Amino acid sequence: MNFELNNEQxxxxxxxxxxAEKEVKPLAHDIDEEERFPAETVEKMKKxxxxxxxxxxxxxxxxxxxxxxxxxxxxxxxxxxxTGVIVSAHTSLCADxxxxxxxxxQKEKYLVPLASGKxxxxxxLTEPGAGTDASGQQTxxxxxxxxxxxxxxxxxxTNGGVADIYVVFAMTDKSKGVKGISxxxxxxxxxxxxxxxxxxxxxxxxxxxxxxxxxxxxxPKENLLGQEGKGFSxxxxxxxxxxxxxxxxxxxxxEGALDETIKYVKExxxxxRSIAAFQNTQFRIADMKTKIDAAQLxxxxxxxxxxxxxxxxTEAAMAKLFAAETAMAVTTECVQLFGGYGYTxxxxxxxxxxxxxITEIYEGTSEVQRMVISNALLK
Amino acid sequence: xxxxxxxxxxxxxxxxxxDQATGTLIxxxxxxxINPDDKAGLEAALRLKDQVGAHVTVLxxxxxxxxxxxxxxxxxxxxxxxxxxDRAFGGADTWATSSTLASAIxxxxxxxxxxxxxxxxxxxxxxxPQIAEHLGLPNVSYAEELWVEGDTxxxxxxxxxxxxxxRVKTPCLITxxxxxxxxxxxxxxGIFDAFQKEITEWHRADLDVDDSNIGLKGxxxxxxxxxxxxxxxxxxxxxxxxEESANWLTDRLREKFIL
Numbered sequence: 193m194n195f196e197l198n199n200e201q202x203x204x205x206x207x208x209x210x211x212a213e214k215e216v217k218p219l220a221h222d223i224d225e226e227e228r229f230p231a232e233t234v235e236k237m238k239k240x241x242x243x244x245x246x247x248x249x250x251x252x253x254x255x256x257x258x259x260x261x262x263x264x265x266x267x268x269x270x271x272x273x274x275t276g277v278i279v280s281a282h283t284s285l286c287a288d289x290x291x292x293x294x295x296x297x298q299k300e301k302y303l304v305p306l307a308s309g310k311x312x313x314x315x316x317l318t319e320p321g322a323g324t325d326a327s328g329q330q331t332x333x334x335x336x337x338x339x340x341x342x343x344x345x346x347x348x349x350t351n352g353g354v355a356d357i358y359v360v361f362a363m364t365d366k367s368k369g370v371k372g373i374s375x376x377x378x379x380x381x382x383x384x385x386x387x388x389x390x391x392x393x394x395x396x397x398x399x400x401x402x403x404x405x406x407x408x409x410x411x412p413k414e415n416l417l418g419q420e421g422k423g424f425s426x427x428x429x430x431x432x433x434x435x436x437x438x439x440x441x442x443x444x445x446x447e448g449a450l451d452e453t454i455k456y457v458k459e460x461x462x463x464x465r466s467i468a469a470f471q472n473t474q475f476r477i478a479d480m481k482t483k484i485d486a487a488q489l490x491x492x493x494x495x496x497x498x499x500x501x502x503x504x505x506t507e508a509a510m511a512k513l514f515a516a517e518t519a520m521a522v523t524t525e526c527v528q529l530f531g532g533y534g535y536t537x538x539x540x541x542x543x544x545x546x547x548x549x550i551t552e553i554y555e556g557t558s559e560v561q562r563m564v565i566s567n568a569l570l571k
Numbered sequence: 572x573x574x575x576x577x578x579x580x581x582x583x584x585x586x587x588x589x590d591q592a593t594g595t596l597i598x599x600x601x602x603x604x605i606n607p608d609d610k611a612g613l614e615a616a617l618r619l620k621d622q623v624g625a626h627v628t629v630l631x632x633x634x635x636x637x638x639x640x641x642x643x644x645x646x647x648x649x650x651x652x653x654x655x656x657d658r659a660f661g662g663a664d665t666w667a668t669s670s671t672l673a674s675a676i677x678x679x680x681x682x683x684x685x686x687x688x689x690x691x692x693x694x695x696x697x698x699x700p701q702i703a704e705h706l707g708l709p710n711v712s713y714a715e716e717l718w719v720e721g722d723t724x725x726x727x728x729x730x731x732x733x734x735x736x737x738r739v740k741t742p743c744l745i746t747x748x749x750x751x752x753x754x755x756x757x758x759x760x761g762i763f764d765a766f767q768k769e770i771t772e773w774h775r776a777d778l779d780v781d782d783s784n785i786g787l788k789g790x791x792x793x794x795x796x797x798x799x800x801x802x803x804x805x806x807x808x809x810x811x812x813x814e815e816s817a818n819w820l821t822d823r824l825r826e827k828f829i830l
Contacts, residue, residue, distance in 0.1 A: 254760030
């Protein structure tokens, strides 16, 4: 077993960290405050290839590996959870299913622009009545000659409106239940497709989270992703990968909060000495760092299993469950160590605490992760 | 156009710690970076490559670990990397360094040589101009902007109180200021490719340079003594009205019998 990054991975990590510090951190407070999508950062990340890290060069990607992509999300999330999820949703939820299930033509047409950063991607599965129970899809797709006609709506879609390409799920045969779900690649400009309400959120407030509306939306037949009726499996496999991305986001948020807190407790003086001199602070810092490292090992293991082409569904669920709960626990502790200042927007830890919460909810709640893990053990 | 960029790997700190006994830098535990002026020079070369097309060769003299700085340059977009490394080159002052680098550059085809103005671990600003001298090339130092015009370059040179716009024929040598540009980041794919590329190593035997001009023995300057600047006490910042603060200040100075 090897716990060392190779030369390429460690240089890439340093580059991501430098980019995050210089380009992402200065905007993190304002985009949260203004609920503004960081378009200028996204342009820079497109230019530097952040949107196609794990894909082959011939498909427009960077030719790196899953772990390098995961470390990118981690480093960005250390300073800004919003920026981390923009990359994660694009890569894991849109580019990945096209890479795995797309035809040669679909890869040429959609993966190449996604991986090279010319286009941004999103994923539409959740509906008002189909969250954790994704099988309750109401959006319908009816084949009509050379195209499908989609009707229905999706909610809580990350990168909604800012994305150019959407992987969308709809019922092609309601009578078959989950076996009647199919996946489609939908372009933003397709007739009948529009962006609905934008959510006002607790955290990751710079990230665009919107409704997708399909009113007799015309999707060419060749945009069916995978086979008809196999959409549920496309969705579940995609979410397995997506969970590693969200786990990395959660991990980064926890690491970022701890970094801020270590700086603060050394400076903050109470009772005539820095609060870092109190054993209460020391033990809390030690516990947080230990949890973070455990989370990191789980996240990296899941990434390496995915890279190796091995089964990683359970490991991804464990990584997301533990990293998300660590992020929530660590950021809460960090706010506590900052005291009153931690509760204000003058310091970033309250933002990090708000950002952390979503990692326990999206791409499968912590409860869903426990279901996935226990199902694998008890079957 | 063939561009050679000479870079140096330096410790990433402006507070360089010295070994009091030997008067040399303590490099252990300090992360290494490409010297900022040199990195701006590399960026200038890469921009010329983007604009008019160029083959960019990056060159460094240093221990084997300096190869990582070359990998970084390759990951930014340099085409080729050469590491000049040999124990015989160790302990070189600016004269021996420039003699060694000039003999390496002499083996290459070049239209333009770019070096940084100076390195943050030495601040001499001598190596670039000395290389130009060894190779008999025109040299424009303190470059803040650079344009290609046919077979000439136009260089905006920073002076203490003004700028000079200088037109210079190639081949020539330019020393770049960190203010010249904002160097690009490496790309993830560029990094992965950089570790697949070959780095050419040149040793003592590969270079046509006299023994009397290399390494410690070929260095006419010697560090007699190095010492760390005494740390001053922490200052006090007061926020008051001008008159009040002037009074406060004169009171403190009287207390110390300075006034």
